[in-house]
Amino acid sequence: MSEIARRATAKGNQVLFVVHRKEIVDQAMATFQEQNVDMNLAQLGMVQTIARHINEIPEPQVIFIDEGHHSLAKTYQRIIDAFPNAIKLLFTATPQRTGKKQLDLIADDIVLGKSIKWLTEHGNLAPFTYYSIDDIDRSKLKKNSTGDFTSESMERAVKKKIYGDVVENYKELAPNKQAVVYCYSVGNAIKVAQEFNDNGISAVEVDGTTDPAKRDGIIEDFRQGKIKILTNVNLFTEGLDLPNVDCVIMVRPTASLALYLQFSMRCLNPREGKVAIIIDHVANWKEFGLPDQDRDWQAAMKTKSGSKRKNTNQTTDSPLQCDHCYAVFYRSELTENKLCPYCGMEVSKKQIEMAVTKAELVEINESKLRVNRLKKIMHSNVMRNVAGKRPSELRTMEEFQAYAKLHHYKPGWAWYAYRKFTKKGR
Template sequence: MFELRPYQKESLEGIYRSLGNSNHCIVVQSPPRTGKTVLMAEIARRTTAKGNKILFIVHRKEIIDQVRRTFTEQKVKPEFCQIGMVQTFSRHIDRLAKPDVILVDEAHHALASSYRKVLDAFPNAVKLLFTATPVRLGRQQLDQIATDIVEGKQIQDLIDMGFLAKFRYFARKQIDEDKLKKSSTGDFTVDSMTEALTTGIYSTVVKEYRERVNGQQAVVYWFSVETAKKCAQAFQNSGISAAEIDGDTPDNIRDDIVQKFRDGKIKVLSNVNLFTEGIDLPNVDCVIMARPTQSLALYLQFAMRCLNPRQGKTATIIDMVDNWRRHGLPSDHRDWKKMMVTGKKRKSSGGGVGGMGICQCPKCLAVWNSQEVRDNDNTCLDPACGHNPVLPVQERKLKLKQGEIVEIDQSERRRRDFFERLMKKQIMNNIGCKRPYELSSYQECQQYAALHGYKKGWAYHYAKDHGLPGLPHN
């Protein structure tokens, strides 16, 4: 049996307290790579030991065998358990034994109709919704079904305690933001991501791997089978063992590739929509993000894949698509209780430009917490780099006139002038830390557009589409 870690015991105690306060549908938050399945197995063990029934809901078939193995090790009584995919359960509700407790894995998906159908079918069951990121793209949040949240430890706390690995974060932008378009789900479309890739991104990914982590086990996240295959080919052409796998890869081939990766025979896995939620792949030293995303949940699943700890390990995260500017660092503090409330403005979890949340060293391209850089005399925190100054010299693009985008001249004077214009006190204090969905007026949209170099007309159309006040009268 597994012995619960201290933070898992705290979560379990928090669940009991919440139940004692008459909550019957509770979100249980804990960061990726912190053993949510083990905690759920312990809850299932205690439940089934009393002869009560468990319904365990997953949304990917790859997770089912892993859950069953963990339940077996934890001495969960299988005769009282139903473990399966939400799609199957929602189609065959009439065949399900009435559960006393429903456990939902990756519960940030739980507002989908298939989940709601199952959850609503058993109104008297205790429902525990487990997720690393209780926040969704779109307006509706998990407070639509849950009445409480048990928050786990913050990521930085778990790193400090040794339960997650330390990490370095490097960013080299290889995507044209202006070409990214959102779908109805709120994330970027595959077509726009394909168009936005810059020339030479595959060779640059290989170059970054060689320079940062050569020989270590790495996972590269892409957004299409075509891009993932091109990446794997680029590694192979450079003499680095690599393979591509995706949702259409036959199970026997995928299992063989994953085992070779675990054995170190394959150094790089290039993948699409795999190795995010729930799938165990412990020996990852490096993550390379080549998929931009608006989803904080997806970003953290990407970034934290390499944070399984071991003695002396420092993981490496390489961001090719500016996700750090959208979401901050994985270790940023996040108030999940506020973020899971529908209709509430959610404070940015990080990102932005120097002086606010995080910043990038222009020499080594490492990304750091801005306050820590200030406390270090504005010097890069990597002792092998030690560049000074860091804060005023981030790579930013300035739109000089309609249709023309140029890279800022890296001379000290131009850097300083641009930084001062960008950091105008009035604008920064007003909307500097906000995301678009947090803007409350047309005037704020104008300021946001100016700050981020958006195209003319963005502010008007965004404010109009979202019903924000202050639009000019025709």
């Protein structure tokens, strides 16, 4: 991002960098200066501030939007509409939104970056182990108008014993590690922090109402290791630099793939010898698979009719869960004797069969997609072939149908014309 900005300003172009949090403005400013971006031609600011002062901003030739999956919101649209001639670049690690509207409504195309697996294999992200201890009844979850779960239904769905479980499982699976806990409400976050403190583990709750100066101090204490646990509600999801997080704990269920990946990736900053730990108390993995699964982002950014979103998972190596240690891992990681790669205990046949069924479904869906893509290619070829022909030159039913579609004839024309042609041929 900063390299594109450097090249743009080097050519005398004005650039505008739009973010949605103050902390990210400060980080981006420092990075731009480090990378020799001409700051006389660069404007950086929070989306709300820029939208309010839109008439005072020098017209940019290039607009950068951080966390670009937010770009369909009204404040972003006001900025985008104000500069119709500017090139707009949307940056996001998660190009799928909750709800029906997707990024194809404002973006012409998507340029895919490297996958999480690739980044992990090349040392850009830390490897992780994933554990799921279900303290939730997901059948009680209900969605709101944005497509994610309502606060009321999350309160009903999450089991009360979760507070004790969160601390006990942290002590067993990630003792003494810096952890961020994602909660579903301020009250929930306060209770989780209190449970840690009652067990002698330093924890602080932070939310959107926390005084900014106080919040900055808490974050700095966490970076220095003075605080072990930060509990929050959707605060530490995007952009903020917290390199020393080694563990993520999910207490908040979500229907948002973007939010799930943001939760998971918070602990994946690499460090020599580091293996991050993800503890999922609300079975989010059952909805989305593991964080590093291959996903069809090209399809994810397409707006679909109807309420059901496309499942973007592309892997046929489905995840399964050990009944003994609660680790979640890929089917290919099972030992030859069908043992868990983490605890060495036998994985139940039921778990293996479920993973196989999921893999088969992915293979079936992929097969259908390939057939549909082939049909589209064949159809477009037929359309091109008949474009310059007269009806008397058509030979197959497909050609008659393509000709009718091309010339907006009534649906029955192709059938009658083809029938007439075959009779004439006899």
